[in-house]
Amino acid sequence: MTHPSPSPILPPELEKEIFEIAASSRPLSIPRLMLVAWRVKTWVEPLLYRVIVLGGRDFDMPYHLDGKRGYPFEDDEEFSLIQSIPISVLRDSVRHLLLGNMPVPVTEFILSGCSGVEGFFYSNGHRHHPSLLDILGALSLKRLNCELNTDIFESVAHVDFWHPLFSHITHLELFDEMHVVDADIWSNLALVPHLTHLRLWSPSLALTLIKTCTSLRVLMVVGRPVHREVSEAELRELAQDPRFVQMGYLQVVKDWQMGALTGVDCWSRAEDFIAKRMSGEVDRLQYILEDESVGHT
The missing domain is CATH 1.20.1280 (Monooxygenase)
Incomplete structure (x- = not known):
């Protein structure tokens, strides 16, 4: 036997x-x-622990995946469990982190522990944390979704694209209203050394940025229709640049989660769309990407 x-x-x-x-x-x-x-x-x-979402309730857009939670850690109630995870595990495991409007000590604790994070989505309700910049500058972030005005810096006037925070950034999404401040401040985005993907919710400076940020492979405007906020001449010039893409309203948190989980998100869809424009498979002047998987108007 x-x-x-x-x-x-x-x-x-x-x-x-x-x-x-x-x-x-x-x-x-x-x-x-x-x-x-x-x-x-x-x-x-x-x-x-590869992807952690805390404070997701602060966002108006849905963040569940296919009607179910994409990862076990998604909400404020889970913070006590996060605290029980050894710092070494947080450091070695967490690569994508979303923080909503969390208390300052919570934000600092998580960011300090998750020192290996590469993608950071942040919205704190426009409350500036002076200590946050030093913590972020010590990370090697490659992807950042945020509003720089007050969420990260004290004000737009204090935005510094030379800051170590931007040293490794390749993908940047800005929720800032760019038309209400000095355009020269945003032109300094060209100083971000490795920036290849830029997503804006304010299209007013899109033409300026696609000209000055020469390393860009994708400049995406989401939300508001571009033709309502730029002149016809500017829009014609933007349309001629295959790197320029307009998307409709985006479920940003869901899209962020899908990108962290699968690598398929609006960035990858935009890259495919641009490649088709450049090859002639899609009309080169067609800059509007309509994709039901992310929502559009």
Whole structure:
């Protein structure tokens, strides 16, 4: 009579890959997968903390994925559990972080602990935190979604694109109303050394920025129709640049989550659209990207 082997039938490397794929494709299953065995817990637990959303209720737009939560940590009630996670796990695991209107100590605690975060979505209700800039400057952020005026800097006049915060930024979304301040301040976006993707909710300076930010591969305007806020001459010039894309109203938090989870978001859709314009598959002067998956007007 033979006895079943206590060891896994599959090679450990293959077994690990299978569980990681399962965890990545369905993050909600991770807590259950962690119960399979200690070795599985070691493999998949870091993936549980890869994306953290706190304060999602502060946003008007839906942030659930397919009617269900995309990750286990999504709301203020989960902060006590976040506090129980060792700092080393937060540092090594968290790569995408969304913070809504959280108390200052909470914001500072999470950002200080999640020192390996690469994508940061932030909205704090226009309350400036003087200590925040130093914390953000110590990170190596590649993607940032925010309003720079008061959310990050004390005021628009204090916005400094030389700040270490922007040293590694490639993808930047700004919720700022650019038409109400000195255009020269925003022209300094050209100083951000690695900026390739810029998304604006205020189209008034789109033409200026697409000319001055020469490293841009995508300049996207979302929300308001561009033709209502720029002259016909400016719009004709923008339309001739294949890097310029207009989208309708976007479920920004849901789109952010989908990008963090799958890599498919409005940025990737815009890149595909631009490639089609440049190849002639889409009319080169067609700058409006209508995509039902993100919503449009």
